[in-house]
Amino acid sequence: MNTVPKCWAVIPAAGVGERVGSSIPKQYLQIEGKTILEHAINPFIRNSRIEGITVALNPQDSHFSTLGIKSSSRKIHSVTGGVTRAHSVLSALDSFEAQLDKGDFVLVHDAARPFLTMNDLDRLIDVCLRHEVGGVIGARVTDTIKQVDNNHIVNTLDRENIWRAFTPQMFKFGALQFAVQKALKENIAITDEASALEYSGYKPRMVEGDSRNIKVTIAEDLSLAEIFLQKE
Ligand code: C5P
Numbered sequence: 001m002n003t004v005p006k007c008w009a010v011i012p013a014a015g016v017g018e019r020v021g022s023s024i025p026k027q028y029l030q031i032e033g034k035t036i037l038e039h040a041i042n043p044f045i046r047n048s049r050i051e052g053i054t055v056a057l058n059p060q061d062s063h064f065s066t067l068g069i070k071s072s073s074r075k076i077h078s079v080t081g082g083v084t085r086a087h088s089v090l091s092a093l094d095s096f097e098a099q100l101d102k103g104d105f106v107l108v109h110d111a112a113r114p115f116l117t118m119n120d121l122d123r124l125i126d127v128c129l130r131h132e133v134g135g136v137i138g139a140r141v142t143d144t145i146k147q148v149d150n151n152h153i154v155n156t157l158d159r160e161n162i163w164r165a166f167t168p169q170m171f172k173f174g175a176l177q178f179a180v181q182k183a184l185k186e187n188i189a190i191t192d193e194a195s196a197l198e199y200s201g202y203k204p205r206m207v208e209g210d211s212r213n214i215k216v217t218i219a220e221d222l223s224l225a226e227i228f229l230q231k232e
Pocket of ligand 1 (some may be wrong): 011012013014015016017027056081082083084085086088089109110111112215217
């Protein structure tokens with residue numbers, strides 16, 4: 001086993017992003033001259049602690065090979081993704097099998113999050129390298145949170161302890177692969193890696209990050225995205 005664990009990145013990019021309503025998958029829409037996927041990958045190319053980046057692609061993907069980013073960094077590899085985000089992540093993790101130690105760390109980052117800052121990435125790595133299993137970047141909620149049933153409010157939650165979970169989510173390779181496999185085998189719906197780890201009994205660390213690290217999901221997010229990038 002390595003004395004110093006290494007860090008690797010997985011970018012699940014096999015979704016079709018129907019909610020944005022565009023004819024091409026949302027990660028290939030352009031903001032400020034670059035695709036959302038390129039913005040999402042860039043911090044991992046620039047961070048010297050990331051050894052390699054594996055992008056999980058849709059079997060029908062015809063866009064990735066046309067991007068300049070693919071040839072710009074020898075760190076980037078691709079695999080074929082699966083039917084859900086978790087399957088896509090697992091496919092990338094399985095491709096690491098021969099290369100990684102169980103104690104190495106994998107950072108999973110959504111292809112549709114173009115605003116990860118270098119600072120947040122560094123802080124997540126610093127904190128998680130010292131943690132028993134790893135953690136996620138997130139932000140406290142600022143709105144009041146309601147539980148709604150059939151369009152009627154039935155409860156107001158105490159927002160003191162409620163956070164939004166973003167990506168990257170950074171976990172030890174062995175624990176992450178085991179937890180995602182277990183959740184999929186037991187048919188547990190997981191929308192992020194932390195839920196899989198939680199289901200396996202771990203308590204991932206929450207690391208406060210920039211609240212602009214949004215996932216582009218609907219058409220309005222694209223306008224917001226333009227504004228954020230122009231400000232930079
Ligand atoms: O659909 P959603 O916005 O939750 O997708 C989050 C991320 O997971 C996106 O980067 C998307 O491309 C990816 N994904 C995937 N494989 C799927 C579905 C989604 O890699 N089958």
